[in-house]
Amino acid sequence: MSAPIADSAGNADNTRSSLEALRTEIAKAVVGQDPAVTGLVVALLCRGHVLLEGVPGVAKTLLVRALSAALELDTKRVQFTPDLMPSDVTGSLVYDARTAEFSFQPGPVFTNLLLADEINRTPPKTQSSLLEAMEERQVTVDGTPRLLPEPFLVAATQNPVEYEGTYPLPEAQLDRFLLKLTVPLPSRQDEIAVLTRHTDGFNPRDLQAAGVRPVAGPEDLEAARTAVAKTSVSPEITGYVVDICRATRESPSLTLGVSPRGATALLATARAWAWLTGRDYVTPDDVKALALPTLRHRVQLRPEAEMEGVTPDSVINAILANVPVPL
Numbered sequence: 001m002s003a004p005i006a007d008s009a010g011n012a013d014n015t016r017s018s019l020e021a022l023r024t025e026i027a028k029a030v031v032g033q034d035p036a037v038t039g040l041v042v043a044l045l046c047r048g049h050v051l052l053e054g055v056p057g058v059a060k061t062l063l064v065r066a067l068s069a070a071l072e073l074d075t076k077r078v079q080f081t082p083d084l085m086p087s088d089v090t091g092s093l094v095y096d097a098r099t100a101e102f103s104f105q106p107g108p109v110f111t112n113l114l115l116a117d118e119i120n121r122t123p124p125k126t127q128s129s130l131l132e133a134m135e136e137r138q139v140t141v142d143g144t145p146r147l148l149p150e151p152f153l154v155a156a157t158q159n160p161v162e163y164e165g166t167y168p169l170p171e172a173q174l175d176r177f178l179l180k181l182t183v184p185l186p187s188r189q190d191e192i193a194v195l196t197r198h199t200d201g202f203n204p205r206d207l208q209a210a211g212v213r214p215v216a217g218p219e220d221l222e223a224a225r226t227a228v229a230k231t232s233v234s235p236e237i238t239g240y241v242v243d244i245c246r247a248t249r250e251s252p253s254l255t256l257g258v259s260p261r262g263a264t265a266l267l268a269t270a271r272a273w274a275w276l277t278g279r280d281y282v283t284p285d286d287v288k289a290l291a292l293p294t295l296r297h298r299v300q301l302r303p304e305a306e307m308e309g310v311t312p313d314s315v316i317n318a319i320l321a322n323v324p325v326p327l
Helices: 002-026 034-045 060-071 086-090 124-136 188-199 218-229 235-249 260-276 284-298 303-307 312-322
Strands: 050-053 075-079 091-096 101-106 113-117 138-141 144-147 153-158 179-182 254-256
Touching: 002 034, 002 060, 002 218, 002 260, 034 050, 034 060, 034 153, 034 179, 034 218, 034 260, 050 060, 060 075, 060 113, 060 153, 086 091, 086 124, 091 138, 101 144, 124 138, 124 153, 179 284, 218 260, 235 260, 235 284, 235 312, 260 284, 284 312
Parallel strands: 050 153, 050 179, 075 113, 113 153
Antiparallel strands: 091 101, 138 144
């Protein structure tokens, strides 16, 4: 009776090792962005989507491309611009003169990993074309729903310092993103490493030459998702997640707190992180570790708090410091 259990545990360890190897593989192309890499893996395990925020030139696009290469996933990139139409993302019906019929021409959203570059540069009408894809994992054109490939992840990027010619993402769209990851400027040592690589001939457009190889695949993701679903959550942890989210709704610094969807997301990301760190149960530290990236985009500051320099991260950190931790 013990052999199948041992085999199951062994398979889970092998799958975990494969996903952990992603960090090493992506590091061949991207220097010093381990938290963002971990966040992308957590999102894949949770079937969620990621918003990457950082100033230009911090390797947001390269990070997503390296992840797709290391996971051997199909990826497509869409540069979001003010004149981009919804059909440019989802696809459209095209008239074929030879057959005198309309046929569906799939858009770039029909992929495993969609890089929505500078998503806030396109109007809300085009931004909303992703809502159905992100939530239902399908696209409806001319009344016909069409399923998207599995796995499917939207990795959207935006620049936090440039507002001219941009359209802020509406709350409904932000809430569809499982995580909002900040991609910071590198440390001095990491920046030296970046320049040294370029001096040695590194070409960010040629990941194969950089040595990035597939170390995991869709089957590993599916096995990992099955293992994550078996990660146990005690009633105390569930209550802790709820208390944190309810505290955001009562914060005097916020006009909008975290919804029940956000609480569900926090529990899911904490489970994925617990499994990645080698445990089959969730601890309060797992919840704390994923609270900022899971919740920061789901709250809205009061104008007066924003003028005083309050940030979503500072509000959430204060809540984490005050909500009682279950023993």
